[in-house]
Amino acid sequence: MKRNLFALLVCLAFLAGTTALSGVAACTEPTNSSTSPTDTQAGNDTTAVAAKSYAYEVVRSFPHDTGAFTQGLAIEGETLYESTGNYGQSSLRQVALQTGAVEQIRRLSATIFGEGLALYDDKIIQLTWKSGVGFIYDRESFELLRSVSYPGEGWGITYDGVRFIMTDGSSNLYFRDKVTFAETGRVVVRDGDGPVRNLNELEYVKGEVYANIWQEDRIARIDPETGRVTGWLDLEGLLESAGQHGPGEGGGTVDVLNGIAYDAAGDRLYVTGKWWPRLFEIRLVEKQDPSG
Numbered sequence: 001m002k003r004n005l006f007a008l009l010v011c012l013a014f015l016a017g018t019t020a021l022s023g024v025a026a027c028t029e030p031t032n033s034s035t036s037p038t039d040t041q042a043g044n045d046t047t048a049v050a051a052k053s054y055a056y057e058v059v060r061s062f063p064h065d066t067g068a069f070t071q072g073l074a075i076e077g078e079t080l081y082e083s084t085g086n087y088g089q090s091s092l093r094q095v096a097l098q099t100g101a102v103e104q105i106r107r108l109s110a111t112i113f114g115e116g117l118a119l120y121d122d123k124i125i126q127l128t129w130k131s132g133v134g135f136i137y138d139r140e141s142f143e144l145l146r147s148v149s150y151p152g153e154g155w156g157i158t159y160d161g162v163r164f165i166m167t168d169g170s171s172n173l174y175f176r177d178k179v180t181f182a183e184t185g186r187v188v189v190r191d192g193d194g195p196v197r198n199l200n201e202l203e204y205v206k207g208e209v210y211a212n213i214w215q216e217d218r219i220a221r222i223d224p225e226t227g228r229v230t231g232w233l234d235l236e237g238l239l240e241s242a243g244q245h246g247p248g249e250g251g252g253t254v255d256v257l258n259g260i261a262y263d264a265a266g267d268r269l270y271v272t273g274k275w276w277p278r279l280f281e282i283r284l285v286e287k288q289d290p291s292g
């Protein structure tokens with residue numbers, strides 16, 4: 001009502017300063033009919049694009065510590081940074097890519113379950129599962145610089161160059177401020193119309209977020225602006241390809257796929273799993289037949 005009154009006053013003022021003929025046209029109230037059916041269809045089409053399917057090629061593989069219950073993974077050059085979980089076994093590690101040798105380790109208190117990890121600036125942030133606290137370390141010395149807190153559980157985290165992106169096992173991606181760690185937004189991840197739950201370890205790769213799905217051999221490629229899954233990377237059989245037993249196949253203590261690291265400088269993608277004996281550099285291969 002106020003808006004209409006204001007528009008009327010503006011029109012009267014306008015008409016006072018110009019001819020009646022041009023003024024009438026200028027004061028015509030816009031209607032919803034200007035929104036054509038085409039606009040609506042274009043929006044629907046955008047969200048209806050089917051996710052692509054990707055298989056993988058192993059480029060190289062490397063040793064991985066079978067004592068590492070991998071919860072977070074990142075890389076710079078040939079240096080891996082890894083967060084491991086389980087109570088009494090949680091740690092922050094610096095690992096040589098080629099040998100898998102642990103070059104530096106900081107063990108967490110037995111009451112803490114380590115989770116996701118991300119590199120930013122000259123620091124590392126490491127989440128915890130149920131403690132509601134994230135640790136920020138100096139990347140070189142592993143000295144604890146400060147802590148941040150958050151509600152709920154911590155699962156995965158990555159850094160897009162500006163802000164953190166975090167998961168808690170739901171279908172949400174949470175965006176958090178780099179300095180305060182305050183939530184600045186969130187998006188629900190969807191494949192088609194359905195939410196994708198159990199989003200776990202994350203990696204920011206060329207504008208997209210790659211997410212391990214807990215207890216699945218699949219990684220989702222996600223548009224972080226819309227939450228839409230743009231593709232699925234099927235990693236079934238990856239561990240077996242290196243002559244190893246996969247999870248649930250009598251392979252002893254081997255657990256699920258988890259851990260994605262991207263070397264932006266070399267454009268190289270690495271994945272591993274909890275207690276896996278190998279870490280893999282892989283290349284994505286788009287499947288022509290999504291059902292295959």
Ligand SMILES: [Ca+2]
Binds near residue numbers: 201
């Ligand atoms: Ca990662």
